[in-house]
Amino acid sequence: MTESTPVIEMRHIVKKFGDFAANDDINLQVQQGEIHALLGENGAGKSTLMNILTGLLQPTSGQILINGKSVAVDSPSKSDALGIGMVHQHFMLIDAFTVTENIILGSEVTKGLSLDTKTAAKKIKQLSEQYGLQVDPYAKITDISVGQQQRVEILKTLYRGADILIFDEPTAVLTPQEIGELITILHNLAKEGKSIILITHKLDEIRAAADTVTVIRSGKSIETFPVAGVSSQELADLMVGREVSFKTVKQDVETGDTVLRIDNIEVQNSREVTAVKDFSLQVKAGEIVGIAGIDGNGQTELIQAITGLTKVQSGAVILQGKDITNKKPRQITEAGVGHIPEDRLRFGMEVDMTLSENLALQTYYKSPLSKGGVLQPTEIDQVANKLVKEFDVRSAGIQVTAGSMSGGNQQKAVIARELNRDNELIIAAQPTRGLDVGAVEYIHQRLIAQRDAGKAVLVVSFELDEILNLSDRIAVMNAGKIVGIVNAKDTNKQELGLLMTGMSLADARAALKKEVDA
Amino acid sequence: MTAQKNSLSVALFSVLFGLIIGAIIMLVFGYNPFSGYTALLSSAFGSMQDIGSVLTQMTPLILTALGFTVAQTAGFFNIGLSGQALAGWVGAVWYSLSFPDMPAYFMIPSALILGAGLGALAGAIPGWLRAQFGASEVIVTIMMNYILLFLGNDILQNTMSKNIKESAETTKQVGANASLQIKWLTDLTQGSSISAGIFISLIMIVVVWFIMKKTTLGFEIRAVGLNPDSARYAGISAKRSAIVAMAISGGLAGLAGTIEGLGNYLNFFTQNGSPAIGFDGMAVALLGGGSYLGVLGAAAILSVLKIGGLGMPMSSGVPFELVDIVTASIIFFVGASYLIKLMQARIKAMDEKAASTAEAKKIAKTKSVQDNSKKGGE
Numbered sequence: 014m015t016e017s018t019p020v021i022e023m024r025h026i027v028k029k030f031g032d033f034a035a036n037d038d039i040n041l042q043v044q045q046g047e048i049h050a051l052l053g054e055n056g057a058g059k060s061t062l063m064n065i066l067t068g069l070l071q072p073t074s075g076q077i078l079i080n081g082k083s084v085a086v087d088s089p090s091k092s093d094a095l096g097i098g099m100v101h102q103h104f105m106l107i108d109a110f111t112v113t114e115n116i117i118l119g120s121e122v123t124k125g126l127s128l129d130t131k132t133a134a135k136k137i138k139q140l141s142e143q144y145g146l147q148v149d150p151y152a153k154i155t156d157i158s159v160g161q162q163q164r165v166e167i168l169k170t171l172y173r174g175a176d177i178l179i180f181d182e183p184t185a186v187l188t189p190q191e192i193g194e195l196i197t198i199l200h201n202l203a204k205e206g207k208s209i210i211l212i213t214h215k216l217d218e219i220r221a222a223a224d225t226v227t228v229i230r231s232g233k234s235i236e237t238f239p240v241a242g243v244s245s246q247e248l249a250d251l252m253v254g255r256e257v258s259f260k261t262v263k264q265d266v267e268t269g270d271t272v273l274r275i276d277n278i279e280v281q282n283s284r285e286v287t288a289v290k291d292f293s294l295q296v297k298a299g300e301i302v303g304i305a306g307i308d309g310n311g312q313t314e315l316i317q318a319i320t321g322l323t324k325v326q327s328g329a330v331i332l333q334g335k336d337i338t339n340k341k342p343r344q345i346t347e348a349g350v351g352h353i354p355e356d357r358l359r360f361g362m363e364v365d366m367t368l369s370e371n372l373a374l375q376t377y378y379k380s381p382l383s384k385g386g387v388l389q390p391t392e393i394d395q396v397a398n399k400l401v402k403e404f405d406v407r408s409a410g411i412q413v414t415a416g417s418m419s420g421g422n423q424q425k426a427v428i429a430r431e432l433n434r435d436n437e438l439i440i441a442a443q444p445t446r447g448l449d450v451g452a453v454e455y456i457h458q459r460l461i462a463q464r465d466a467g468k469a470v471l472v473v474s475f476e477l478d479e480i481l482n483l484s485d486r487i488a489v490m491n492a493g494k495i496v497g498i499v500n501a502k503d504t505n506k507q508e509l510g511l512l513m514t515g516m517s518l519a520d521a522r523a524a525l526k527k528e529v530d531a
Numbered sequence: 532m533t534a535q536k537n538s539l540s541v542a543l544f545s546v547l548f549g550l551i552i553g554a555i556i557m558l559v560f561g562y563n564p565f566s567g568y569t570a571l572l573s574s575a576f577g578s579m580q581d582i583g584s585v586l587t588q589m590t591p592l593i594l595t596a597l598g599f600t601v602a603q604t605a606g607f608f609n610i611g612l613s614g615q616a617l618a619g620w621v622g623a624v625w626y627s628l629s630f631p632d633m634p635a636y637f638m639i640p641s642a643l644i645l646g647a648g649l650g651a652l653a654g655a656i657p658g659w660l661r662a663q664f665g666a667s668e669v670i671v672t673i674m675m676n677y678i679l680l681f682l683g684n685d686i687l688q689n690t691m692s693k694n695i696k697e698s699a700e701t702t703k704q705v706g707a708n709a710s711l712q713i714k715w716l717t718d719l720t721q722g723s724s725i726s727a728g729i730f731i732s733l734i735m736i737v738v739v740w741f742i743m744k745k746t747t748l749g750f751e752i753r754a755v756g757l758n759p760d761s762a763r764y765a766g767i768s769a770k771r772s773a774i775v776a777m778a779i780s781g782g783l784a785g786l787a788g789t790i791e792g793l794g795n796y797l798n799f800f801t802q803n804g805s806p807a808i809g810f811d812g813m814a815v816a817l818l819g820g821g822s823y824l825g826v827l828g829a830a831a832i833l834s835v836l837k838i839g840g841l842g843m844p845m846s847s848g849v850p851f852e853l854v855d856i857v858t859a860s861i862i863f864f865v866g867a868s869y870l871i872k873l874m875q876a877r878i879k880a881m882d883e884k885a886a887s888t889a890e891a892k893k894i895a896k897t898k899s900v901q902d903n904s905k906k907g908g909e
Contacts, residue, residue: 343766
């Protein structure tokens with residue numbers, strides 16, 4: 014079989030930062046009309062490779078061929094000119110502008126002195142029909158959903174004539190339904206002859222969307238093979254380089270006394286709209302309670318209210334019989350609550366401070382980390398070194414800034430800090446968001462170990478797999494209320510999915526039963 | 532580490548460019564830049580008295596720059612250093628003139644504490660307004676500069692008793708019990724107005740560095756300044772940090788003003804505008820790049836320019852204002868540090884590219900040899 018000339022060929026790409034090789038002889042070939050997944054753990058070198066392809070970084074050595082011709086991609090504009098477009102994980106859109114204005118930004122068509130948005134809008138409309146990217150060209154970005162915003166990003170690259178589209182973790186921000194739509198879009202694009210590079214560490218999506226996958230591990234390209242017939246387990250093992258277990262084994266543990274009791278609380282969001290209402294829940298020692306729900310149904314406000322970051326309007330939060338309602342964050346922390354926050358970069362760490370300082374963020378004011386108001390650097394570093402070792406936090410040392418670490422290691426650091434204080438209650442919000450399977454497995458084991466040690470654990474996650482995997486009991490939230498509480502053993506994804514839409518437990522079970530009967 | 536190296540090189544480049552701009556302007560207007568800068572240097576270092584004047588100039592600038600840096604670390608832009616300095620100056624002079632018989636060992640420490648305290652109060656007010664109501668500290672401190680300026684003049688002209696005034700516009704000189712001047716220093720510098728204030732400034736560099744880097748208080752201020760959300764999550768009160776940081780900032784400015792009053796001028800007189808030490812201190816802090824040692828170097832450079840500039844018209848005919856142009860250009864380049872960093876990055880990238888193309892060529896060569904031999908084998 015003769016292979017046609019690949020659209021993109023990256024040969025022996027090496028990129029060194031000092032002594033560290035982020036890319037160490039990576040080879041990648043993408044054919045026209047192919048969806049090519051790039052699979053690798055956090056920090057494996059995927060982003061570096063794509064930054065080289067898009068001209069943001071220059072390789073230390075290696076060669077890039079586009080349609081068989083050797084090219085030097087020495088700037089982002091060069092990459093644009095070569096027809097390479099990138100759909101970023103974090104959208105680069107201006108909220109107050111319309112879809113059209115955002116798309117033409119930087120390559121505006123003018124009619125005399127004024128913008129010719131009409132022609133542009135027409136072209137956008139035509140593009141969106143051709144590729145099945147439904148979006149209103151005149152809608153403002155603020156008014157459209159996240160999924161639609163992503164379509165705008167895709168249209169932006171198409172409008173600029175991209176033939177090669179790179180998607181960086183495109184599903185991280187999408188709902189399950191939007192993910193399905195995105196995969197259809199990807200197939201449409203490939204059918205029309207576009208070549209797609211899909212960066213992800215979500216294995217199901219690779220199996221659903223990609224034709225070919227290249228696995229990258231520790232800066233090296235390990236293997237390239239067709240996706241058809243490969244199991245998620247095989248992909249995961251290749252990516253991590255060892256056998257990974259998806260289903261964390263949990264032993265039955267006797268539950269103890271109630272640790273957290275939430276009684277009928279009401280919480281408002283930052284716009285002073287009620288986000289949590291009539292919410293009651295109990296978490297016992299030795300159990301993990303999962304809160305399932307679609308993003309934006311009050312989970313964030315609930316966690317912030319329990320941890321003192323937001324005011325509780327009415328109702329009570331009781332920790333081991335002590336009222337902690339509307340106490341200050343530090344009082345709640347000291348009462349025995351460990352909090353792994355949803356947004357680790359905004360709340361969980363000081364990205365410009367060192368790893369060592371971040372590990373001391375909750376305890377710096379106490380002996381032995383400080384004495385008489387004076388920090389004790391030796392003790393702080395000692396604790397940091399201990400935690401780094403115990404929780405396998407990998408970085409170039411404890412004096413690097415937290416912001417320079419990979420997401421997985423940042424999260425491990427946050428978890429190390431929060432679990433180290435021997436808390437009675439651990440609140441973990443989105444504990445594995447954006448992390449690869451290896452890190453996910455590790456974090457799940459840690460949380461389960463807390464439960465096994467007789468702690469109470471409250472987990473909030475938008476990922477049903479995570480909820481089902483971790484929880485003993487699952488509370489489903491919709492519009493700020495609990496729709497139903499079920500035992501993890503007696504439920505499944507379908508049932509939870511229906512509950513998440515606001516259906517009552519009885520209705521959901523009836524609907525599912527009907528489906529089975531039919 | 533690298534960030535500090537970076538800001539050091541930005542500072543040095545800025546000073547260099549500032550001097551080059553000054554030289555160009557001298558050339559354009561028909562002066563000889565060499566004799567201009569020679570005159571500047573000899574006026575700054577020509578005699579012990581000149582050196583004394585440079586040190587006298589540095590003293591308050593170090594303190595106001597430290598004050599600016601502390602506020603900046605907490606995420607605030609304290610433009611009110613002038614007013615806070617004035618509060619300390621007026622208060623300390625008034626206090627020391629009111630108790631002419633108090634022994635020096637009690638008078639001097641209490642006057643310093645009072646002056647610093649008044650500055651701290653003047654700084655804490657905008658800090659509190661910011662923490663409590665979200666009022667912009669930039670605007671509040673600018674307005675407070677005016678309030679404190681005219682309040683100071685009003686106290687001098689209408690409130691102080693005639694006994695302690697020389698004229699309607701000037702107080703008497705403070706007594707020996709309150710003066711910070713030291714005889715041997717004065718003698719050594721041939722009668723310059725240098726005082727023990729320079730030692731206080733140097734000690735404060737260490738003290739402020741220690742507070743900000745080594746104490747839990749400094750940790751909290753830094754955490755709030757870098758990321759208020761995660762600070763709050765970690766149980767640090769952003770409100771308290773705001774007030775404390777602004778109070779320390781104002782306190783340092785107040786101390787600067789106190790030393791101006793008790794060390795340099797030895798009196799207080801009607802001010803036509805906010806004292807320059809506030810704004811010059813901001814310039815020093817910016818040039819110092821947020822580093823406490825950098826503040827010392829930057830204060831030295833700007834003070835040399837200031838004192839040296841005074842002698843330029845006499846010996847070289849270059850007008851004194853040239854120094855203002857040089858200083859302004861230096862600050863401009865610090866502000867435009869992005870440009871300097873970009874230039875450095877370009878130079879570095881060019882070097883790297885040359886190196887990598889050489890390496891790539893070498894690799895390509897060996898590769899093609901290998902490929903050929905492989906093909907031969909198949």
